[in-house]
Amino acid sequence: MAGVHKTNAAERVTTSLRKAILRGELRPGDYVRQEKWAARLRVSRLPIREALKILGSEGLVVHDPNKGYSVAKLDVAEMSQIYLMRRLLEPELIKTLRWPAHRELDQLKELGEAAERALTEQDPVRCMELERTIDYRVYDLSPLNVVVREVKRLWELIDPYRFLVFSDPERFYGPDGGLVARHGRIFEALGARDRDALHAAFTRNYEAMMEYFRHPPFAGS
Amino acid sequence: MAGVHKTNAAERVTTSLRKAILRGELRPGDYVRQEKWAARLRVSRLPIREALKILGSEGLVVHDPNKGYSVAKLDVAEMSQIYLMRRLLEPELIKTLRWPAHRELDQLKELGEAAERALTEQDPVRCMELERTIDYRVYDLSPLNVVVREVKRLWELIDPYRFLVFSDPERFYGPDGGLVARHGRIFEALGARDRDALHAAFTRNYEAMMEYFRHPPFAGS
DNA sequence: TTGGTCCATATTGGATCCGATGCCATGACC
DNA sequence: GGTCATGGCATCGGATCCAATATGGACCAA
Numbered sequence: 221m222a223g224v225h226k227t228n229a230a231e232r233v234t235t236s237l238r239k240a241i242l243r244g245e246l247r248p249g250d251y252v253r254q255e256k257w258a259a260r261l262r263v264s265r266l267p268i269r270e271a272l273k274i275l276g277s278e279g280l281v282v283h284d285p286n287k288g289y290s291v292a293k294l295d296v297a298e299m300s301q302i303y304l305m306r307r308l309l310e311p312e313l314i315k316t317l318r319w320p321a322h323r324e325l326d327q328l329k330e331l332g333e334a335a336e337r338a339l340t341e342q343d344p345v346r347c348m349e350l351e352r353t354i355d356y357r358v359y360d361l362s363p364l365n366v367v368v369r370e371v372k373r374l375w376e377l378i379d380p381y382r383f384l385v386f387s388d389p390e391r392f393y394g395p396d397g398g399l400v401a402r403h404g405r406i407f408e409a410l411g412a413r414d415r416d417a418l419h420a421a422f423t424r425n426y427e428a429m430m431e432y433f434r435h436p437p438f439a440g441s
Numbered sequence: 442m443a444g445v446h447k448t449n450a451a452e453r454v455t456t457s458l459r460k461a462i463l464r465g466e467l468r469p470g471d472y473v474r475q476e477k478w479a480a481r482l483r484v485s486r487l488p489i490r491e492a493l494k495i496l497g498s499e500g501l502v503v504h505d506p507n508k509g510y511s512v513a514k515l516d517v518a519e520m521s522q523i524y525l526m527r528r529l530l531e532p533e534l535i536k537t538l539r540w541p542a543h544r545e546l547d548q549l550k551e552l553g554e555a556a557e558r559a560l561t562e563q564d565p566v567r568c569m570e571l572e573r574t575i576d577y578r579v580y581d582l583s584p585l586n587v588v589v590r591e592v593k594r595l596w597e598l599i600d601p602y603r604f605l606v607f608s609d610p611e612r613f614y615g616p617d618g619g620l621v622a623r624h625g626r627i628f629e630a631l632g633a634r635d636r637d638a639l640h641a642a643f644t645r646n647y648e649a650m651m652e653y654f655r656h657p658p659f660a661g662s
Numbered sequence: 663t664t665g666g667t668c669c670a671t672a673t674t675g676g677a678t679c680c681g682a683t684g685c686c687a688t689g690a691c692c
Numbered sequence: 693g694g695t696c697a698t699g700g701c702a703t704c705g706g707a708t709c710c711a712a713t714a715t716g717g718a719c720c721a722a
Binding site for chain 1 (some may be wrong): 494
């Protein structure tokens with residue numbers, strides 16, 4: 221897993237674009253100019269096109285023929301459908317996951333601490349990425365590999381908007397500790413081997429997010 | 442929707458390959474030789490590659506770098522995960538679907554009759570395609586467009602194996618009428634506006650399919 | 663000024679070309 | 693005789709080139 225992965229250009233480009241969207245460099249509605257990104261990522265246009273095909277099939281970007289690919293805009297109805305699906309699928313992962321070894325739990329806690337550090341260092345993007353990593357690690361504890369893949373995909377669909385939430389400092393510290401206290405509750409539940417608590421920890425911020433989208437401070441549509 | 446769609450080559454290739462997989466021309470494990478399919482579909486290799494990227498991201502084909510793309514093999518565990526997800530998502534569609542107008546229902550029934558005709562004419566592939574069309578039409582009655590998209594994707598993941606089931610004449614006529622009687626029950630439920638019956642009609646053949654996969658007459662792994 | 667047409671330019675879509683990689687068979691060496 | 697190295701072949705991965713399409717602005721006319 222470590223080291224220089226022997227992977228294709230298209231693969232690398234895909235993750236780069238995903239990250240750019242996650243970080244808000246590409247915002248919903250923005251067109252992905254192929255030549256520009258080819259230059260930035262030091263590849264030809266072809267891997268960009270292939271990556272866009274992938275992201276398009278995931279629904280993260282939409283394609284108007286002969287015009288280009290733009291980052292998908294989701295309306296509130298679509299957003300809530302994505303949450304609906306996660307609400308249905310995630311419990312299955314939690315039901316089936318194996319409990320992590322001490323060592324694995326410690327690694328997770330390190331990620332959590334890194335996330336808090338990133339937060340105090342005014343690096344919300346990094347914090348967001350670390351939160352994401354934590355979630356993914358927890359998902360990976362379930363043997364339902366196909367379901368895990370789907371749930372991760374669903375996460376990525378809302379990434380473009382998650383960024384906007386994370387840019388809003390109000391949201392970090394909500395009534396119940398906001399997004400920061402979230403991983404703490406997850407670790408607790410994992411340590412106590414309490415599936416119900418884990419479920420609660422995961423669902424807790426659904427409501428906050430959806431509330432945010434129902435009353436968006438950013439330009440709608 | 443009618444007429445010759447002015448669409449990209451990659452798009453066309455994607456659907457062609459999907460259909461080839463559905464029809465069993467490409468079976469699980471088979472490699473998709475790019476040059477060969479480029480020649481067959483009268484395009485260059487590039488649209489083939491792009492289509493394979495799409496299908497790969499959907500999980501229908503898997504990609505070993507520098508070796509090629511092969512039709513995904515699913516083991517029983519993965520197959521049952523796909524059914525699990527459909528069992529979770531489909532009820533949401535049924536809960537939210539609007540009841541079709543008479544005219545729409547009649548169109549559906551025509552498809553059903555066409556499917557039965559195809560069956561008596563020993564054309565299981567066409568029958569299978571028609572069954573698929575019926576399901577999709579019903580899904581489209583739900584306003585949950587994103588969920589609909591996901592469920593359709595899940596269907597396509599099991600297409601390669603569905604073909605094998607349909608090739609087995611035993612399966613057409615099971616204890617409860619088998620797959621043939623299925624759309625009849627769906628139409629009845631739609632006509633009676635009975636969501637529970639509709640749900641039952643949809644889930645009825647899950648069990649049959651899974652049973653089939655648990656005791657596969659085809660070479661496993 | 664406003665509306666429309668036409669042309670220049672930017673950008674995408676598709677084809678071809680070439681280098682890289684893996685696979686398989688042949689043959690040399692142990 | 694077995695095993696490992698080497699070379700050829702098939703196929704893929706990436707870059708470049710050219711055609712098709714859309715966009716935006718200038719120019720002209722009403």
